[in-house]
Amino acid sequence: MSSYKESVGQIIDAIGGEENINAVTHCVTRLRFALKDEGKVDKEKLDEIDLVKGSFSTNGQFQVVIGQGTVNKVYNELVAQTGVGEASKDDVKKASESNMNPLQRAIKTLADIFIPILPAIVTAGLLLGINNILTGSGIFFEDQSLIEVYPAWADIANIINLIANTAFTFLPALIGWSAVKRFGGSPLLGIVLGLILVHPDLLNAWAYGEAKAAGEVETWNILGLTVEKIGYQGQVLPVLFASYLLAKIEVFLTKRVPEGIQLLVVAPVALLITGFASFIAIGPIMFAAGNLITDGVVSIFENFAALGGLLYGGLYGALVITGMHHTFLAVDLQLIGSIGGTFLWPMLALSNIAQGSAALTMGLLTKNEKQKGLSYTSAVSAYLGVTEPAMFGVNLRYRYPFIAAMISSGIGGLFISMQGVRASTIGVGGLPGFLVIDRGFWAFIIGMVIAFVLPIILTFVFSNFKKEK
Structure with a gap:
């Protein structure tokens, strides 16, 4: 038994x-x-x-x-x-x-696409973090990087950077694999589609602005229609929409084409239609839409940095409750592809640290041994980037630790936003987050201290207030 x-x-x-x-x-x-x-x-x-x-x-x-x-x-x-x-x-x-309601289903679809590729993105982020430490000036030496002082490390840093950048260089292939699989098609075709969109013969998306200004963008002439010959490196929206189209065409053809000739018909026709549609319509439209989103987010934080940091840093925990935080993963990747870094992700890291400290404090306050053990283990988990056990198992149960964490991460977010902190990529969203900071390194360290210490103080204060009531 x-x-x-x-x-x-x-x-x-x-x-x-x-x-x-x-x-x-x-x-x-x-x-x-x-x-x-x-x-x-x-x-x-x-x-x-x-x-x-x-x-x-x-x-x-x-x-x-x-x-x-x-x-x-x-x-x-x-x-x-x-x-x-x-x-x-x-x-x-x-x-x-x-x-689920329709909004929850849409958010879940994004989560189902991006969560499977997170290990590759986070791994790349950690390696880029090591590269940042080796190549960043002012970290170990004033106005100099480690490899400038010790040139023997330069090639090692270069290889690390190459390995780390691969996941971002071929990001559309990763997204294509996951998205086509989610939409019911063949993941292998999704990989091929992603690689098509970043083919070496295409103008690199990061060089598009400069080439456009110089009038050097190559074009195709397709039956009188002029199509720019550009790739979509680092872009999220083009490959997402193209993957949906590819999967639906594949499913449609598979149901109607005799099994004996499916290999000769389904994949070639699906890729040809999707490829032409991607370069003629989907790519340009979604590239423009992605740039609008990027410009909008950048504009908010350039003009209202304090408010943006306070709101996003403070409310990120609430976004996790609703599941809407998955939506911002796509925004982070879009920012990384467009401007070379993200100022949203560092606030995520502070929010996770704050939730961990609030849970840790509840472990110190509670006399229930079972709750004490859960608080300590979930705090460690939050410090390493997984906050659900701390939030749902501890902080939301008592409410005031969750509020303390949100206030603290909001203040931390306000501070690092005003200091222009930026991450070069997505890393482990907790204490190891400093590894991927490429702008405002020491300001982020101060933000981490705020997110670590302030929730402990506020949770103690709120607990005493609750007892008095």
């Missing part, structure tokens, strides 16, 4: 019974439910179960934190008790979509 039988029975009862479960799977630490009605969940009863370290709802899924090494055993017992068949993460995602 499973040693978790009683606790699993209590979990099933607390989430509304087995009849309330559409599908369930698990990740490294959590059970992930697609429930028919989340209103039937008794959170107080659920939180009292010894096995449960926290719970929260996000993206149409109700997630119960169990812990690494235990969750798989609990999941097996849950499947045995409920009779619900084992499900994959994709099964649960599909089942959970019925709980």
Whole structure:
């Protein structure tokens, strides 16, 4: 008999019974439910179960934190008790979509596209961070970089930079792979589409402005239509829309072309139509739209840096609750591709640090051993870039730690925005975030101190105020 039988029975009862479960799977630490009605969940009863370290709802899924090494055993017992068949993460995602409104579905689509490529982006970011430390002036020596003082390190830094830049040079291929897969097409065709958009024979997108001003942009003449021969390096929107078109054409043809000649017809026709459409219409239109978004965001922070930093830094935690933070990942990548860096991502890092410090403080304040353990482990997780356990398992439960974290990250965001802090890429959104800062390095370090210390002070103050009331 499973040693978790009683606790699993209590979990099933607390989430509304087995009849309330559409599908369930698990990740490294959590059970992930697609429930028919989340209103039937008794959170107080659920939180009292010894096995449960926290719970929260996000993206149409109700997630119960169990812990690494235990969750798989609990999941097996849950499947045995409920009779619900084992499900994959994709099964649960599909089942959970019925709980979402159109905006949530759109945000989830972006998340499904960008989250799978995050490991490559973050890895590239960390390597670029190492390169920044080696090549950035004023970090170790006044007005000089490390490789200027020690030239023997120059080629090492150059190779590191080449390895790190590959993910961003071929970003459309990564997005194409993930997007076409999400839209129901062949991921391999998505990779090919992305590579088409950054082919070496095309004018590099980063050189387009200069070439346009000089009148040196090469063109194609397609039946009398003049089409600029440019690539879309670092661009997000062109490959997203092109991937959607490619996937839909592929699915359409696959259903109608006899199986014996699909290899000769489906992929060539789908790529040809999408390729022509990309260079003639999708690319130019989305390139212009991406530049408008970039110019708009840059303009806000150039003219209202303090306000922009205060609002984005302070409200980022609220965006995580709604899932809308995934939308800004695309904006970050667009900024990196257009202006060579992002001033939004550093505020994300400060928000994560602030949530971690608020959770850490709750671990010091609470006398509940179970809650203390959850607070400490979730704080470490937040400091390393994953805030959901800290936010949903600790800070939102007591409310005032979450408010303390938002105030602190808002003040930190205000400070680093006024100082013009910028990251060269996306890195680990927490304490290691300093590695990718290429402008305002020491200002960001001060921002990190604010985000680390101020939530601790405010959470202590708010807790005393709550006791007095």
